[in-house]
Amino acid sequence: MARQRHLWRRKKARLIFSRFDRCLTPPEVAAATYDVPDSPLKLTSYANVFSxxxxxxGTRFFLQNFPDVxxxxxxADVGCGNGALGIFAAWRNPAVAVTFLDESYLALASAKASFVSNLLPNIAHFIAADTFSGVDEQEAREKFDIVLCNPPFHEGSKIHTDIAVRMFAGAARHLVSNGELYVxxxxxxxxxxxxxxHFHQVVLTASNAKFVIIQAAKPRRQ
Ligand SMILES: C[S@@+](CC[C@H](N)C(=O)[O-])C[C@H]1O[C@@H](n2cnc3c(N)ncnc32)[C@H](O)[C@@H]1O
Structure with a gap:
């Protein structure tokens, strides 16, 4: 009987194998396009991508109170989604190179589609990454002057700041010594x-009833 129960339990176990499905390339996934207020920019987003x-x-408030780039x-635009922040920065400064980082391939595909459709002259990198994990050694040596970040803070209905914390720690490691993180x-x-x-200097740069924008500078080296 015990053996039978054991077998029954084994039968209930499932192994799930996943693979990249080549049929699910972004052009075949529904995309939405919309204008970015107060700019000539448009953003393209594939299904399930943030906004x-x-x-x-929140992103809109950030764009209205954008830092001088x-x-x-x-x-770097970490957790780039459809690329709103990095693309706005690229538009403001045609000479800046922008690295877009997100754990979601559809987010990165959206950021790339948005970047291409706006005909921006900037150099751009699109990296699938858990926070900064995908930034290669060479990139890591040439640190960023500015990191832009609108971090995820919930999974379903549960609020958590774990990923934000890792994004902030990563930003501190990947910024030049006089670099700035904007959150x-x-x-x-x-x-x-x-x-x-993670930073010696933390300053509130803008706020409204719901949101705060914070500048963090002088990264603590850990
Ligand atoms: C609040 S959205 C911000 C999107 C965009 N930056 C904006 O302001 O509209 C957060 C983004 O972080 C991404 N994300 C979540 N976990 C991540 C992780 N561990 N590493 C990198 N990106 C992550 C999500 O896919 C999502 O695109």
Missing amino acids: QQKLDV GAAHRI IGNRHLGYHEILKK
Whole structure:
């Protein structure tokens, strides 16, 4: 009987093998395109990408209070989604090279489609990465002047800041010594305090009833 129960349990176990399905290339997946206010830019988003149908209110607030990127040579947009932040930076500074990082292939495909459709002259890299994990050694040596970040903060209905924390720590490692990280977040998430663990200087640059934009500078080297 015990043996039978054991077999029964074994039967219930399932092995699931996944593979990249070549049929699911982005052009065959439904895409939405919309305008970015106060700019000539358009964004393209494939299914399930953050702010797929219209610009997220937080992202919009970030674009309305965008940092001066005029002197930057290299910028990273970590958790880029459809590329809203990095593309806006590229438009503001045609000479800056932008690295788009996201764990989602459809997000990266969206960022690339958005970048291409806006005919931007910038150099751009699109890297599938868990935070900064995909930035190769050569890129890591040539650090970023600015990192832009609108981190994910929930999975389903559960709020968590784990990925944001790893993005901030990664930014501190991948910024030049006088580089700057700009983060947007909901007020209640307490990013200010988390950022102080990774940066010596943490300043609020803009806020409204719902969001804060924070500049973090002078990365602590850990
Ligand atoms: C709040 S959305 C921001 C998207 C875009 N930057 C914007 O402002 O509209 C967060 C993005 O982080 C990405 N993301 C989630 N976990 C990640 C991880 N571990 N590494 C890199 N990107 C991640 C998600 O796929 C999503 O595109």
